[in-house]
Amino acid sequence: MKNLLATVLTLSALTSATPALAKPDPFLPNAIAKVLLSQSSTPQISSNFTERTLKIAKQIPTDVMGVVMVDLDARSWQAIAGMSKINPLNGIAQLLSFFGGDLPFSFATDIQPWLSQELAFVFLNSDDGVNAIAIAPTSDSQKFDLFLAKLQTLDLPKPTETTYQNVKILEWELPDEEPVATEIPEEETPEGELAEAEGENEDGQPEENPEDNEDMPDMDLAFIPKKFAIAKLPNGLAVIATSRQGIEQLIDTSESKSLADNPLFLRSLKNPLWNRSVLAGYGDFKEFGKISEFIAQDIPESSPIPGFNRAEYIQGLQYTLGQYSSFDLFTWITPNGIRSQSNSYFSEVRPPQPKDTESRDRLLSYLPEKVYGVISSRNLNRQWQWFVEESKVQPSYKIFVEGLQPFFSFIIGNSVDLDIAKDIISWMDGEYALVGFPSKTSPLAQFGIDFTMGMLIRTSKPEAANLGLEKISKILAQQNLQIKKRQVGTTTLTSFEFVEDEASGKTQSVFAYGWRDRQTLLVTFGSATANEFIPTPKASFGQSAMFREIIADMPQPNFGYFYLNAKELAVMGVKFYLSEFTSSDFPEESGSELKADAENAFPPEIQSVINKLGGLVFVYSETSDRFQADFAIDIK
Known part of the structure; x- marks a missing residue:
């Protein structure tokens, strides 16, 4: 019964056309491949998403906690080359299948015929908690009525019918389902195996298993509501909510008090990105603040973890919510892939950021071209000081500020005279970049792992850096590591090595550092991998086409x-999947869909999908009125 409810409420969740599966399916990579390899076509993107949103917003209360709009027009999702068959309605159908199992109705014949081109998810505060509501304009009122009539014939408790301001509302109360015990049929067991099967010990006495006496925990699917309600409003909107009261809140909304007249919402709606989006959202931090007590009800009143008792959690949450007024989210399709942006608007406009005259992204040109991932930023010392100050008013940050030194003391020992903030972080006042990349000279190469890491740090205080590095050297010297000098180009590295072969005295470097120039420190996982940084790579990460293309429209600075x-x-993910979920047990006719060729390459369908992928990047920025987060993934 709860499964059936979940299928109805699936209209409050949307995913891409990739099937959601309840268990591993060996055909999953191939299914994805067939979608991505479809012939591309010239997209005809609808351009009235803002207008369609505004019509629905007139039915939503102005004090909404959050609203998410999804464009169901398949043409809007077809801008990516080679992905013309993606249809958001297919995603809904897959979710219905995933959550509901064998349904007594068909999405294609019972729901899709009346579903229009947009879907709204609304979250409203109420005396009983939060009401979650799905709103969908109906393209065919008669077919919606047929679906509603069919729903009443299913194996559900009889709904309660009420009329509120001439609107009929049907509400279903759902009882808790009792867990069904599955009886395992007894099989004949050879007498010689009986003792082993029943877990007897050598004396013929049953062995005690402490887990046998433990009660199995109940699976509480808290996200499935205890009831749901459905109605059709006079303006043709179909509404599905977690309670009748949520629908009544919509009915009570007059146009003069609707979200359509909320200036904070209109600020987001007027952003040109809303009209470009296939998914757009808006939220009110003040309304989120009203449920802070509810959110914190499961947090203990006291906690040994700094900042994580109930009072401090509520204090920090309310402080953070007080700094911001509203937020929005935009996700849109481009010929190069998928872009997303979210903005959290400050309650008050802040002074502009001081102009930074230092050169940016210099270190990215010192990194090897082929990487697994890169994290880059500037002035870790200033970032740390911000955390220290914020922890005074935001207690949850105390776990970082007060926990950093004890954490390192636990790792390296309490007797070590090393203050992380003073001896290390304080001189990291310039650009820094951490990189993970493939390397045949990595210390992990002997284990068949083609991975290593390195870090570049710019500082205006090289003398202070050397003092901190000397303390680290003393710590590592106590771990039975030999300290040696290695020369890579013009850079002298201090290398920490363990004896790999006692007879020959051969050593293996596990950590090394040296000055690439007077203000640029190089730290590597093994001295041999420094060759990837010195001299400057002819083909660097910072100049690679994959990186330059994906950051082309990212905010600067x-x-x-x-x-x-x-x-x-x-x-790496497909390698893991194929190794874990495929085997020689597959039938011969499965062919290239599952099996690789003799050289252990990927099946051609999967390889073609992989070839379409490019980079993925997150970028954070700030202006005087907002904190902004941008995301992009390239799909060729």
């Missing part, structure tokens, strides 16, 4: 980049 090579990560 920004706080740095969090970049992942989606293509390389997909390769």
